[in-house]
Amino acid sequence: MGNVLVWVIWILAALACVGSGVAVISFTNPFYSALALIGNLASLAVLFLLASAEFVAAAQILVYAGAVMVMFLFVIAYLGGRADAPFAGGPQWLQLGSFVSGAAIMIAVIVALVTKANDGLSSSADISRSFGSPAEIGRLFLTDHLLAFEITSIVLLVAAVGGVVLALKTEAESEAESEAS
Amino acid sequence: MTFPNLLLSSGANGEPWWIAIVKAFIVINLVLVTFAYLTLAERKIMGRMQLRYGPNRAGPYGLLQPIADLVKLIRKESFFPAAAIDVLYIFAPFLAAFTALCTFSVIPYGPGWEINGYQINGYVADLPIALLLIFAIGSLGIYGFILGGWASDSKYALLGSMRTCAQLVSYEVALALSVLGVVMMSRSLSLVDIVQAQADSTWYILPQFVGFVVFLVAGTAETARAPFDLPEAEQELVAGYHTEYGGMRFGLFSMSEYINLITLSALCVTLFIGGWHGPWFPGPIWFVIKLFVLLFLFIWVRTTMPRLRYDQLMRFGWKVLLPVATLNAVITATLVVAI
Numbered sequence: 001m002g003n004v005l006v007w008v009i010w011i012l013a014a015l016a017c018v019g020s021g022v023a024v025i026s027f028t029n030p031f032y033s034a035l036a037l038i039g040n041l042a043s044l045a046v047l048f049l050l051a052s053a054e055f056v057a058a059a060q061i062l063v064y065a066g067a068v069m070v071m072f073l074f075v076i077a078y079l080g081g082r083a084d085a086p087f088a089g090g091p092q093w094l095q096l097g098s099f100v101s102g103a104a105i106m107i108a109v110i111v112a113l114v115t116k117a118n119d120g121l122s123s124s125a126d127i128s129r130s131f132g133s134p135a136e137i138g139r140l141f142l143t144d145h146l147l148a149f150e151i152t153s154i155v156l157l158v159a160a161v162g163g164v165v166l167a168l169k170t171e172a173e174s175e176a177e178s179e180a181s
Numbered sequence: 182m183t184f185p186n187l188l189l190s191s192g193a194n195g196e197p198w199w200i201a202i203v204k205a206f207i208v209i210n211l212v213l214v215t216f217a218y219l220t221l222a223e224r225k226i227m228g229r230m231q232l233r234y235g236p237n238r239a240g241p242y243g244l245l246q247p248i249a250d251l252v253k254l255i256r257k258e259s260f261f262p263a264a265a266i267d268v269l270y271i272f273a274p275f276l277a278a279f280t281a282l283c284t285f286s287v288i289p290y291g292p293g294w295e296i297n298g299y300q301i302n303g304y305v306a307d308l309p310i311a312l313l314l315i316f317a318i319g320s321l322g323i324y325g326f327i328l329g330g331w332a333s334d335s336k337y338a339l340l341g342s343m344r345t346c347a348q349l350v351s352y353e354v355a356l357a358l359s360v361l362g363v364v365m366m367s368r369s370l371s372l373v374d375i376v377q378a379q380a381d382s383t384w385y386i387l388p389q390f391v392g393f394v395v396f397l398v399a400g401t402a403e404t405a406r407a408p409f410d411l412p413e414a415e416q417e418l419v420a421g422y423h424t425e426y427g428g429m430r431f432g433l434f435s436m437s438e439y440i441n442l443i444t445l446s447a448l449c450v451t452l453f454i455g456g457w458h459g460p461w462f463p464g465p466i467w468f469v470i471k472l473f474v475l476l477f478l479f480i481w482v483r484t485t486m487p488r489l490r491y492d493q494l495m496r497f498g499w500k501v502l503l504p505v506a507t508l509n510a511v512i513t514a515t516l517v518v519a520i
Contacts, residue, residue, distance in 0.1 A: 042321070055310055055313070059313070061320070062313060062316055062320055065320070065321065066316075066317060066320025066321060066323070067320065067353075070320070070324075070327070070350055073324075073327055073331075073346075074347070077327065077331050077339065078343065134309065134310060134313075135368075
């Protein structure tokens, strides 16, 4: 009975994921697109939960659906959610190109799935209890993936400093502002 | 216990699944009753502190006042502004109330019992990421407030929701950092484990006093209560994000704010004041006593402190509270590793 429940939740979450993904690109109002993106991230988190990756699921909700998307909505609500005209279509070759590249990615995914499905994707039952737990992820970050972890932290620091620098007014700008007022 | 296992097994720690459902039902209703009487207690206590009586007409000592309020809110006409976006306008209070009620599920309130051969756990769900879950659901709850303010299509509501959003996002960082010390000392994100760790050593309010104070201050801001009730400053904004709401839709918003306060106090009890542990009385009674003390503290602060200015609020959050919380986390990390 429980197994059926897992399938039902998986199908619902997967449908919600695809549906909200389509909604993100088809709404003309950016506010609704942002809302659909939140729904997309939340349904992805459910898929992570089903894959026993609780920490990733919680981080997904907390960081992306929670913090990052709040900023998106904040800006859109302040600027006023003006509806933009939907993409009216560029030149003919652009549409053809996007279709071909989309199909190419699709084929690559299918080929990868078919060739790997026999061994790599088998759902073995020998996942340890600690898999996906915060402690296990922390251990991996500080042992096997230390370099990537540290490089990411430097990139984030650079981004934070860059944000401060961008927000700082130069002397010329603040002088011009005080003269104007 | 991982999530697929939770679905596959009959329940956690040998507890039949239907007991978990019954418990969830009881806990939700107890939280709702606490909310109803918290509003009465707040009005009574504030009244006494301001040298007046507070509500005392409905029933003996005004004890039926919450019921009267509920009946009034439900029977009011549920209108909405003509310019409002109706789907989001109706959906927003539900989102706020749902996320507020959800979070109580991971708070432990007792040691667990065995009655008639059935195992009954002292919590609705024990997750290895319980603490993260509370913050994650709390961050989703913000959307209820933003959507409500935006969908009302009113400048007061929009400004109120912008303020709510900016304040909640700012203080969420300090709130999350303030509990980091507790997590490092107990080496777990599961609230059940954290309570157990405090029973084995000492209540974390002693070694983590700085974290406790930061948690209380950031929590006051997180629940938008005085002196941090800028999002609802009557003099400037009429009422904040729920300006255009009336009837039970307003009631749901108000309910979610009070339930967030209750959950936050319960979380504080769990993280810093030993959870349900205490001498003589059974666990749930100690839990409720500690919860009520904290709730009284919040009401007391509300009657005592004047409201901050908006720039003071932001400066305090980012330049005082956040550095203190960070320093506390770093020092705790050093000590935990050293000892």
